Every structure is written in C-alpha cells, then in structure tokens.
Amino acid sequence: MxxxxxxxxxxxxxxxxxxxxxxxxxxxxxxxxxxxxxxxxVKLASRYGIDAEKASVAGLVHDYAKECSDEQFKVVIQREHMDPDLLNWGNFIWHGEVGARIINQELGITNQEILDAVRFHTVGAPHMTPLQQLTYVADFIEPGRDFPDVATARAVAQTSLEQAVVYETKHTLTYLMANDRPIYPAAIATYNAWIGNRK
Ligand SMILES: [Fe+2]
Ligand SMILES: [Fe+2]
Incomplete structure (x- = not known):
C-alpha cells in the first residue's frame, strides 16, 4: 500500500x-x-472516510507501551495520580489506559482523539469516534490474527464499523468469561452501550 x-x-x-x-x-x-x-x-479509513493520517498514527502507536515493565506502569500511575484501581489490573489494561500518557510524554503526540484511540483500543468505550472504532477494530482483524471467528469479524468490518465494534466487544467478553478471566469494568460499560442499550 x-x-x-x-x-x-x-x-x-x-x-x-x-x-x-x-x-x-x-x-x-x-x-x-x-x-x-x-x-x-488506513484501509478502513479510506473505506469509511476517516482521516488517514490519524489512522496511521493511531495504528502505529497503539501498542507503543505494550512492552513496558509493570514497574514502569506503576510509576506512571502514581506519578500522574491516575485511578488507584488501575494498580489491581495488569499489562492488558495498562498498555492502553496508561500507555496513552506514555505516548503523549515520550512521542509528543497531543491530539486527544488519537490518545483516546490508544486508551480505548483494548476494552473500547461507550462513546468512540469513528477513528477510535477503527483502531479498536483494526487491532482485532489485522492479517496476523488467526482466531476461529476472524473471517467473520473481517467481513463485518467491510460493511459497518459500528457492527464490527459490536462483534468484537461481544466476542472478547465471551472469550474472557469462557476462560474464567476477569472483566475490566470499562469493558462491561462498552458492552452495555454498544449491545445492551441498542435493543
Ligand atoms: Fe494492545
Ligand atoms: Fe495491538
């Protein structure tokens, strides 16, 4: 491309x-x-008329903090006076929520929509802009993913970004429950907003 x-x-x-x-x-x-x-x-951005440059930056930086140590995350949570409940979670949550702060400080990215796309990329949010939806979905369907339902997720993303958010949210929560994994409360808020309240 x-x-x-x-x-x-x-x-x-x-x-x-x-x-x-x-x-x-x-x-x-x-x-x-x-x-x-x-x-x-970037492909989704062109399909849905979203700013390609924002999509490129958000896609590239979304996992910037993924390989930071637990210690690094804890220092940032405390130094930035972030919600102390974050300390009860781990890398999966931190690299989005805390990662956005790290990206702001280390990469000099200040655009709030992009920073929130990073914050929301793992558990979503009740309100996501098209750019944030696209980042959430692109992470789920990129060509390296090979979970059983990925073909369906990719097909849905070609017809509706919002439906792709719904599909991914449902799929992720179902997976977590089936595997006895805890669910971060914000993920439930995402579920209720995108699925529960749409009936
Ligand atoms: Fe991630
Ligand atoms: Fe990722």
Missing part, C-alpha cells in the same frame, strides 16, 4: 521517524503487528 505522508503534525516528525522509534521500542514480533494494524487502519 502507499504509505501515508505526515503533514498535519499529529506526530512531530515523519512517518519514517515514528517507525524508527517503534523499531527501537518494540520486539520484532510486536513491531510487525503494529505495522499490520496501521495498514488495516
């Missing part, structure tokens, strides 16, 4: 410079994932 040229300063540098930062920050495995999420996000 043709790469997005950065002109709007959502990231204070070129796409190549951002990619270089990610290469330093992430393992090869995760670096390849974020590039695939970016490509998927």
């Amino acid at each position: 043709s790469e997005v040229e950065y002109q709007k300063h959502y990231y204070p540098g070129t796409r190549d410079e951002l990619v270089a930062r990610l290469r330093e920050q992430l393992s090869d495995f995760r670096f390849e994932h974020v590039v695939r999420v970016e490509h998927t996000a």
